[in-house]
Amino acid sequence: MIRLLFILFLLAMPGFLSAQQATATPRRGEGISTFLERNGRPGRAYYNEFLKLNKKRLKGKKELMYGVRYVLPPRRDKDEASAKERRGKGGTLHEPLFGRKLDDVQVTGNRLKGACFYVVSGHGGPDPGAIGRVGRHELHEDEYAYDVALRLARNLMQEGAEVRIIIQDKKDGIRNDRYLNNSKRETCMGDPIPLGQVARLQQRCDKINALYAKDRKKYKYCRSIFLHVDSRGKRAQVDVFFYHADGSKYGRRLARNVRDVFEQKYHQHQPGRGFEGSVSARNLYVLNKSTPVALFVELGNIQNTFDQRRFVLSDNRQALANWLMEGLVKDYRN
Structure with missing residues (x-):
């Protein structure tokens, strides 16, 4: 009993x-x-x-x-x-670029319904961008920027946004490896990427602007997001930086909103660390040539040991994508 x-x-x-x-x-x-x-x-x-x-x-x-x-x-x-x-009822989207395990995207929110984004990872094709090293492994800017771009695009789609992935690699998908293999397969939405810098940048801007000419009739909010990884001296540990076109009122607001979210997240997850990522106007080709309001993001220094953790760990790449998405939600709602 x-x-x-x-x-x-x-x-x-x-x-x-x-x-x-x-x-x-x-x-x-x-x-x-x-x-x-x-x-x-x-x-x-x-x-x-x-x-x-x-x-x-x-x-x-x-x-x-x-x-x-x-x-x-x-x-x-x-x-x-x-x-x-x-x-x-269309709650599931299909995007093969995310890879076989993640190609089905469940739309679980509507915070970005009515918004359209052009997500662009830096370099690609014949140009790997900046190259860092961890032991015998090379870290190629285009591969890490592309992985964050895919994660961001998927996040945006889950919140109901229309997303145009401008730079594409049909094989890579979202990867969780620490060291991402480099390739030259990337295209600009199917078109070969030129080696010349100006031609390469003009190609992606032309693609964005052609899409925007049609999208602006349907979506009330369209933004170009350019993702890059900086290359500085090995001792230079830097935070994420946000650039907008000179004189762009909405570009400046966008950059500030995203930056504010990053500062908030760092205070939340690493109290006492501080955050020195800044917002500034830059005379960058893609910012000047993109018809929709544009944001250029430098995710860190690929040469610095501490910054490399921001790219090498897949959880950190996902965190970058998550915080970028939250910043875009904040800007869209304001």
Whole structure:
């Protein structure tokens, strides 16, 4: 009798009950929204509940670790019945550029509905851009900028935005490797990328401007986002920098909004570190030639040991994409 009462007492304890909750592990490179959508729990309410249930596992971050088992929020009956219905209504987008494991994109939010983005990773094709080194491994700017660009594009799509990925590699997809293999496969939406710098930059601007001429009739907010990795002396540890065209009121506002989000995130995740990323006008070709308002982002110094962690670790590349997306949401809503 005493043993029976003890078992009943255990069953009544919250800790025992929580152990009976549904759990699942994320796929490589999977964000929280995608993870919850795949497990039949889409939307902001499930997202917020997930953060509460997994507070200790997440350790203050909103990023998933591969191989970790997370507690899923209890599923409401109506959501089970409507999951298939949502998929039938266009809740899933397909983008092969993200790779076979991530090519299906669940639209889980609408914070960027009505917005259109032209996401452009720097260099590509015959030009690898800046090259850093970690031991025997070379870090090529175009590969790391491209991986962040794909992650950003996917994030934007999940929030309901229309996204044009200007520089493309049909084979790479989103990668979780530390050292990304270099190739010359990248194209400008299918067209070979010229070796000459001016021709290369003009090509991507022409592509953006041609798309924008049509998109501006449908979307009330269109922005070009150029992603690069800087190359400075090995001792120069730098934060993320944001550039806009000289005299561009909306470009300056965009850069400031994204920069503010980065500062907030650094204060949240690395208290006491500080953040020195700045906003400034730059006389850059792509900023001057892009018809839609443009933002040019330098993600860090590919030569510096500390900055290299920002690129080499896939979780950090995802964090960059997440914070960029949040900055764009902030700008769109203001």
